[in-house]
Amino acid sequence: MSAANTAGSQQVGHVGGLPAKKAQEAPGGALPPGWALPTAPGDIIDAHVHLFTVGMIEEYVRNNPESAEVYRKALKTRRFGSKGEPLPDMTPAETAEWYAARLARVGVTMALVVSTMQDSAWLRGFIAASKGRIQALCYIDPRDPEGPALLEREMAAGFCGVKLFPVNRCHRLSDRACYPFFEKAEELGANVIIHYGVSVDPSADLRYADPLDLSPVARDFPGLTFVIAHFGAGWFEEVLKLAYARRNVCVDSSGTNNWRDLMLYELSLEDVFAKSIQALGTERILFGTDSGTMAPYREWIKYQQVRTLEELGLSAADRDLILRGNAVRIFGLDEPRGTRR
Numbered sequence: 001m002s003a004a005n006t007a008g009s010q011q012v013g014h015v016g017g018l019p020a021k022k023a024q025e026a027p028g029g030a031l032p033p034g035w036a037l038p039t040a041p042g043d044i045i046d047a048h049v050h051l052f053t054v055g056m057i058e059e060y061v062r063n064n065p066e067s068a069e070v071y072r073k074a075l076k077t078r079r080f081g082s083k084g085e086p087l088p089d090m091t092p093a094e095t096a097e098w099y100a101a102r103l104a105r106v107g108v109t110m111a112l113v114v115s116t117m118q119d120s121a122w123l124r125g126f127i128a129a130s131k132g133r134i135q136a137l138c139y140i141d142p143r144d145p146e147g148p149a150l151l152e153r154e155m156a157a158g159f160c161g162v163k164l165f166p167v168n169r170c171h172r173l174s175d176r177a178c179y180p181f182f183e184k185a186e187e188l189g190a191n192v193i194i195h196y197g198v199s200v201d202p203s204a205d206l207r208y209a210d211p212l213d214l215s216p217v218a219r220d221f222p223g224l225t226f227v228i229a230h231f232g233a234g235w236f237e238e239v240l241k242l243a244y245a246r247r248n249v250c251v252d253s254s255g256t257n258n259w260r261d262l263m264l265y266e267l268s269l270e271d272v273f274a275k276s277i278q279a280l281g282t283e284r285i286l287f288g289t290d291s292g293t294m295a296p297y298r299e300w301i302k303y304q305q306v307r308t309l310e311e312l313g314l315s316a317a318d319r320d321l322i323l324r325g326n327a328v329r330i331f332g333l334d335e336p337r338g339t340r341r
């Protein structure tokens, strides 16, 4: 780590300590105390993590009486996820402190939560309490006629973009019904992360897995940036070809990347990064781990990816783009959102 990087880390080093102070109400103007921003070269931003708590799921079930049994079961057992691990039961402010400490322990400066639940007051409270250390993308069904108005409210409340799940929610983003939503997103600068490709979610329908469906959307909304999660999760070639044609398409590196086992040829993580860098350039790749909430932070994935970038011989500036800078630029993560609520 260079001297400049060390200085950068120190600048924000207090942020993740084990802060015991209660969240303070933000005054009207300047950035209130305790905020993490801005980040600096050498910091690491995990641009794809998930958050589930008892409070979030309670709210979801209350607002969605038809919600899947898996959520009701989680409330009964206080366990959730594929391994049935304990679900945190804390207030938004307590969760924000706990999550920041969790990130600090593994040397991550900031994380971006990708929400799966629409219109969550719990998550809005969490963002406000996080003071920039953990930020979030909202989930909205882009076909929902109320979607554009909700997006406007969510961005004003402190969300910094949108996560979309066409393969899990079984629809196409090229559907014209989604266009008013994208028009609003472009107007607001609400950039998008999308899950295409394989998924362990039983509701996923692989007919909607192909990222090439995004081709007309990325063409028609050149002001929006679309980040395809997990390098396309098995649709890697399609992502590279799409990104060649559409400069506003990026990828995130999050997850185990075990979709590589489904390819007909050997593909190491180093190959995946090298090909992505060749086709997209270092300014269109975002680091992420896809860490959940109940299991420990995926420190080994962070280690593996950081080491791979080092082994590829990238300059410190290029590594910083992938590990921090691109997420800051695309999602405005150094802006103090929601401080004036």
Ligand SMILES: [Zn+2]
Pocket (backbone or CB within 6 Å): 048, 049, 050, 114, 290
């Ligand atoms: Zn994910």
